[in-house]
Amino acid sequence: MTPGIRPLIAGNWKMNTLVREAVDLAKAVVAGAGSVKAELLVCPPFPYVAGLAGMLAGSTVAVGAQDCHAKEKGAHTGDVAAAMLKDCGASYVILGHSERRADHGETDAMVKAKAMAALAAGLTPIICVGETLAQREAGQALEVVHGQIAGSLPEGFVAAGGVVAYEPVWAIGTGKVPSEEDIAAVHAAMRAQVGGTTRLLYGGSMKPSNAEAILALPNVDGGLIGGAALVAADFLGVAKAAG
Numbered sequence: 308m309t310p311g312i313r314p315l316i317a318g319n320w321k322m323n324t325l326v327r328e329a330v331d332l333a334k335a336v337v338a339g340a341g342s343v344k345a346e347l348l349v350c351p352p353f354p355y356v357a358g359l360a361g362m363l364a365g366s367t368v369a370v371g372a373q374d375c376h377a378k379e380k381g382a383h384t385g386d387v388a389a390a391m392l393k394d395c396g397a398s399y400v401i402l403g404h405s406e407r408r409a410d411h412g413e414t415d416a417m418v419k420a421k422a423m424a425a426l427a428a429g430l431t432p433i434i435c436v437g438e439t440l441a442q443r444e445a446g447q448a449l450e451v452v453h454g455q456i457a458g459s460l461p462e463g464f465v466a467a468g469g470v471v472a473y474e475p476v477w478a479i480g481t482g483k484v485p486s487e488e489d490i491a492a493v494h495a496a497m498r499a500q501v502g503g504t505t506r507l508l509y510g511g512s513m514k515p516s517n518a519e520a521i522l523a524l525p526n527v528d529g530g531l532i533g534g535a536a537l538v539a540a541d542f543l544g545v546a547k548a549a550g
């Protein structure tokens with residue numbers, strides 16, 4: 308953790324949950340959020356953003372989305388603009404997740420354009436970066452993350468409170484986690500690059516059993532949680548490990 312920075316525990320629900328499940332999960336998170344000191348965020352699929360934001364208004368749990376388009380509006384069938392998400396009650400948007408970079412060919416430049424749109428709409432971007440297994444094994448992790456941050460963060464990102472999430476691609480959904488030394492090394496390098504105030508999250512197979520050790524590392528200011536965010540008790544277990 309970083310002194311003076313309030314941790315953020317964000318749930319990335321990805322393409323999971325039907326309406327009933329989403330409502331029940333959100334309710335269970337709110338019900339258990341009372342004693343949590345960290346800021347809590349859930350990022351459901353697009354169709355549930357408005358409903359959950361309405362339901363969670365006035366609670367301590369914020370709602371975010373998992374992507375947005377770079378343009379303000381227009382002829383982009385199937386896409387969602389940042390202003391729409393803001394209007395629906397979202398406060399954050401995850402951008403450049405490795406699954407989007409892989410499934411939709413999102414480049415650093417595209418992520419940067421989306422982040423600019425998010426900032427213009429008043430959303431806080433959470434920009435994801437992280438190396439593949441081949442890149443880690445080739446000793447390129449720090450270089451890859453540095454390049455992604457340099458290419459994906461727009462001007463004004465730090466001043467607006469933008470968040471960066473380090474998610475090694477090989478640790479996402481695999482149960483594999485980098486060593487504490489490796490997480491600390493990447494986070495120290497990210498801190499040197501983005502400065503002292505930006506929240507730096509770790510993501511990739513984070514769960515209640517490893518959260519305390521990861522969140523205790525210097526420059527780890529919270530987590531971006533996938534699989535464990537689909538079970539309220541696990542998500543809250545990670546959140547409680549943040550202090």
Ligand code: PGA
Nearest residue numbers: 479480511512532533534
């Ligand atoms: P995971 O996903 O916790 O299931 O590894 C994290 C993420 O992709 O954000």
